[in-house]
Structures are given as C-alpha cells and as structure tokens.
Amino acid sequence: MISVASLTPRRGRNVELLLLVIAVGIVVLAYANVEVAARGELPANLLAQTLGLLAIAGTFHLVLRWRASYADPLLLPIVTLLNGLGLVMLHRIDIARGNEFSSGLALRQLTWSALAVGIAIAVLVVLRDHRLLRRYTYSAGLAAVVLLLMPLLPFIGREEFGARIWIRVGSFTFQPGEVAKIALAIFFAGYLVSARDALSVSGKKVLGLILPRAKDLGPILVAWVLSLGILVFQRDLGSSLLFFGLFIAMLYVATERVSWIAIGLALLGVGAYFAYGTFAHLQTRVHLWLDPFAPGQSDQVAKGLMGLAAGGLVGTGLGRGRPTETYVVESDFIFTAFGEELGLIGLFAMILLYALLVQRGLRAAVGVRDGFGKLLATGLAFSIALQCFVVIGGLTRVIPLTGLTTPFLSAGGSSLLANWTIVALLLRISDQARRPLDETPPKVSAEPTEMVRAS
C-alpha cells in the first residue's frame, strides 16, 4: 500500500545567483585566456567588462525573483555561460582576423545579446501565464507560415551561401526561420493538445504498430509538405529537418504512439530520396558528407575536421589554434573552433551543458500540470536538442552538413533573439511547474469563446 505525498519545492534563486557568478567567472577566465595568449597581457578594462556581464545576468536574475520566483534555477546560468563562451570565441576570431573590438563580431554579438536578454525579460514580465499563448494557436501557425515565406518575397528576400533564408530591410538582415521555430512550437502544441484524442484512437494493428486512421494522417502530411517546400524553395536542409523533427517529436509525445515516429521516418526517407535525385545542391552535400577530403569540392568540412583533430584531447588553448582557416567559422562552424581550442574535454563539457539545458526543459514539461504547457515545453526543449544534433552531427559527419546555427554560440542576432525567447518561455513554464498548487494563479480559460467573469 502506497500513498503519494507532494514535496514543497525549493525556489533555488540563491543557487541560481551562485551559479550565475560562477558562469560569469568562467567567461571572464576564458576572455583573460584569449587576451593573454594573443597579446601577452591582461586586458585593461577586464574589471569593467566583468561588471557589465554581471549586470546583464544580474538584471535577468532580479526579474526572475520578481516575476517567476519558482522558475528553474539552472536554465539561466547554463545559457549565460554558453552565450558568454560564444562571445569570447567571436572576440578571439576578431583578433585572428585583425579586427578591432569596436568594429568586430564580438561587439555586434554583445549588442544582440543585450537586446535578446531584454526581449526575454519582456516576455517574462508580459506573459504571466504560458496558457495565454494557447489562445493564439492558429495565429501562431499563420505567423510561422508568413515568417517562413518572407525570404521568398522579391524585394526583402536575400540569398546567401545557396540558401534563401534571410530577409534584408535597409542594412538590417534577419533570419525569420529562427523565430518561426517558436511560432511553430506554439501552433503544434495548441493543435495537438486538442487533437491528440482523435490522433491516438486505435487503428489497425500491423506488425505490433498501431497505425492511425487514414483521415488522421492529414496534419502530418501537411507538415511534411511544408518542410519539403522549405527544402525545395529555400534550399535549407537544416530548417526543414528541424521543423519536421519537431512536429514528429511533439506528435509522439502527444499521442504516445510509436507508429507516428515510424511513419515520420518513412516519410522523411521518401522525401530525402526524391530530393536527392532532383536537387544538385543536395547531392553536393551528400558527397561532401561521404568523402569530405575528395578534391574539387568545398574544403569546409575537411578543415573543420582537421581543426578538431588539431585540438586533440585538451585542445590548443584559446587563442593558440587556427580556427579562422575554416570558412564561416563564426556561425556554422563555431563548434569546431571550440573543439580545436578547448579539445575533446572542453567540447564534451559544452555538449553536456546543452544536454542539461534540454533536460531542464523536459523536466519543466513533466512537472507542469496542463497539456498545452507540457507539449510547448517539450517542443521548445526538443527544438534546441534537434538543432544541436543537426549542427554538431553535420560537423562531425554523422549526418550531411546542413546550415543551422549553434544555439547561443553562433554569431547572428536572429538566432540569439529566438533562443533567449525560448529560454524565457521555458522559465515561465518551469515556474508554473514548480509553484505549489495553492500559489498557482487561477486557471485561464482555454475555451474558444470568451467568458465573462462576475467579479
């Protein structure tokens, strides 16, 4: 005979502050390491920069104390450390290229980081309850489609590196697909939480798999066509893989049916096979994957691999490697730069940080009490996991190389904005998940019609 008792959760805000200080300390240590290795002396303004970083992280921490006091205490320190390490690496690339700090990548990234933190704070302050997002299920779906189509528009759309995923307004460029990721996660969560009963009713059982009914296959086919459309028209293999994987994962979590994964993988295989036969750029990618050292093609993957090899177990040390040999090392290949300078030991610590980040997201999904929040947290956490897999797998030749940014590390404002917003949403959901029941705000109506409260 057993009974279930609930524990009073700890808020953990002091633990978070301590970990934040450690994270900022590690970033400052890395920065000092770069400067000493490259210039032979500690930077003059080290104290000012330390205080600046502490101020940004501390502001976020205070907002959490104020607005989400039960939020997960580990998310913010992990993200702060990853973002800070990315900044240090960009500064190191600036030094290698002879750029000044004032005109380099690092300052731009720092500006974007501050902006992204500001937006994440705004999300936390404005959005008091993640269940409000469910009201915008279909608006989010529409927004995602519009965002994904924007780069195809004639005047603002822009093609770079063979992929049409940027928009430009004036001198300002943006990658709308990064934000579409969040909108899609909201849409999938809202749609699946109301449709999962229909999707998980039993169908025919074939070879141990319960296959869904034909009429329930509609949404997965729509997602498949959408992601294939991205693949065809924008030539963005990474994003189409990310969106389709996100949908399959959320469908699986919502319905608990393994058959959806089987169907999803089968559809992905069919799509990839036909795309491979049709598109030349995809064949290039696959050849590059199978034989990166063959002459007469891009040496990007080969140089990344050589960078990793040069790093070995403990790395060359920050500022002592030659990561700038690799093309676009500041965005797609920043992880090989870390592998070269921090070695396998450092690289594994960073992969573990990502794993812990994803785990905290999934933990929030397990803890939260409403189905929409569960699905949304799962989707957001899984999108980070899948993106890491696609990027790191591409660099290390597990899968063909696709152009996706490494979350929080790569240079690029849109990626930072999107990922910090994801963290803000996860913090909000984890706050709800850990808050004791008697302190939970009254339930927000998820009904499609408006209800008038008599009060």
Added chain:
Amino acid sequence: MSELTVTILRLGLLAALWFFVFSIMTVLRSDLYGTRIVTRREARSARQRGAVPAAVGARGAVASPQTANRRGWRAGGKGAPAYLAVTAGPLIGTTLPLREQGTLIGRNPECALVLDDDYASGRHAKIYREGDQWFVEDLGSTNGTFLVSSGSQQRLSAVTPVGPGTTLRFGKTVVELRS
C-alpha cells in the same frame, strides 16, 4: 606573460567548465521536486509504536474518543479484523481499513467500498462492530451475500459474526477480512 601562465589559464578553464557542469549536477540531485511515494505500512508501524504505551495502560478501559476514531480499526483488540482485502472481482487487490461505525459495501458512490460489479446491489452489505465482535449484515441485496468457507458457500439470512480470515462474496467480488 610567460607560457606557463597561458597553460595554467587554459587548463584552469577546462577545469572550471567541468566544475560548473558538476555543480549543476549536484543541484539537480538536490533539486528533485514533485511527489514522493510513501509506503503506508511504514507510516502505520510508526503510528503503532507511538500508540503502544498508551494502549497498554488503557486495556479494558474505554479509549478516549479521539484515539478511538483515529485508530478505529484497532479498537476491537487482538483477534479482530482490521481491514478487508478484495481477492477476486474487478477490484482485486484493493484493501480498505474497517471502520468502527460501519463499512458500507455496494455500488452506490456513498459506500466505503464502491463495487464495480453488475451483480452487486447499490447498498449491498455492511460490516460493523458491536461490543468486541464484528458482524456482517446483508442489506436486502438482490443476489445475496455469501459466506465462503472451504469451497462451500452459504447465503446469509441474518446478521452473522465475522473475524479475521472470514471470506465473503458480494456478486462477483470476494472479500477477505484480515487482522
């Protein structure tokens, strides 16, 4: 600065990274929140240990109303049934402490043991204590209450005394009284 400083810095950075990862894991371990599974047997034995000194002195005397209520199923002393266990039927595996003021069994939601059994009546039977003896009474059920003893079944026609080990059948549900 010397090469030694650079080496110390870069190895220190790796050590600091892993220190951070491990401190997060430490927090993770102490941060397990949510629900905790408590074995009720442990809780009961703890309660019994606490109750023994009082019970020894009070044997034969009337226990105070609060204690009697709290430990209602124990008030009959040794040899009295403490709880019932469902050994067959849809609710198999269910156990229920017997209440001194009477345990109602049937399909109605107000019953203590709500049977999910088409052959049972709404208010089927009642198990209660009178003096030091426990009794079972059939409350006019359609299909009757049966006393099962070594293979043979006997339909109850009157209030019957019961004790630990008595097996009763209501519809398709078989219940055993245990001390």
